[in-house]
Amino acid sequence: MSGSYWDEFVDYEVNNDLNIRGFVEGLAEKVDKAFSELDDDYHPAYLGVENAVRLYALIREKKPSTVIETGxxxxxxSAAILKALKDNKKGKLYSVDLPVVAGSIEGRIGAVLPPGKSSGWVVSDELKERWELLLGNTYYVLPKIFAKVDQTDVFIHDSGHSYETMMFEFGIAWYHLRDGGVLLADNTDKNEAFKDFARGKERKLFRLNKMALIEK
Ligand SMILES: C[S@@+](CC[C@H](N)C(=O)[O-])C[C@H]1O[C@@H](n2cnc3c(N)ncnc32)[C@H](O)[C@@H]1O
Structure with missing residues (x-):
């Protein structure tokens, strides 16, 4: 009998009692409302409420100086991370995105923006103080970020989920992740990239709800 993708993972414990669910649900409502005005096929492919609640808790607990996310x-x-950084009164988020607007690429229905919206539109202005958003392919943009920010405390992958893109991002992020830092990824069950990478680095596999996580 074949097991589940998550069988080898151990739960990563964070404080789930931080009263942030209302904030995260508010984000989901805003995005869902914008998508309700589009064709039914289009979907935002966002992180999801439970993942975002745990991500907020992780950032509150780790109190990072630097967080880098792709996608x-x-x-x-981005909003969940920035809210945690604001509540920590510490840290900066660098985000990378290559946005696609609904209807602009034939056949692309997921991980799109409603027409007229730009990357990260759901992030409110008061959360943008600790944010640098860079648009472009991670293959080009991540090396530029790491040329000026040598180390990161947290890295989160949620961009293109091909094996090659994931391995590229994990490789460059790991090199620049400080000892004790964490690398997370969403949608890892689409291929073996996360497990292969973790095995190569001899890391224990953790899960933060439905995000995979390893510690350096
Ligand atoms: C799954 S969505 C991100 C969802 C987001 N984390 C959230 O919680 O709302 C993935 C995003 O990454 C972008 N993307 C895909 N491949 C990329 C790449 N190679 N470089 C940069 N962005 C990429 C997609 O166009 C899309 O905007």
Missing amino acids: VCNGMS
Whole structure:
């Protein structure tokens, strides 16, 4: 009998009692409302409420100076991270996105922006103080970020989920991740990239709800 993708993962414990669910649900409502005005096929492919609640808790707990994420789209994950940094009164988020507007690429229905919206539109202005949003392919933009920010405390992958893109991002992020830092990724069950990478680095596999996580 074949097991589940998550069988080898151990739950990563964070404080789930931080009263942030209302904020995250508000983000989901805003995005869902914008998508309700589009064709039914289009979907935001956002992180999801439970993942975003845990991500907020992780950032509150780790109190990072630097967080880097790939894949912004409508901005649910960015908003959750930025809210945590604001509540920590510490840290900066660098986000990378190559946005696609609904209807602009034939056949692309997921991880799109409603027409007229730009990457991270759901992030409110008061959360933008600690944010640098860079538009472009992660293959080009991540090396530029790491040329000026040598180390990161947290890295989150949620951009293109091909094996090659994931391995590229994990490789460059790991090199610049400080000892004790964490690398997370969403949608890892689409291929073996996360597990292969973790095995190569001899890391224990953790899960933060439905995000995979390893510690350096
Ligand atoms: C799954 S969505 C991100 C969802 C977001 N984390 C959230 O919680 O709302 C993925 C985003 O990454 C972008 N993307 C895909 N491949 C990319 C790449 N190679 N470089 C930069 N962005 C990419 C997509 O166009 C899309 O905007």
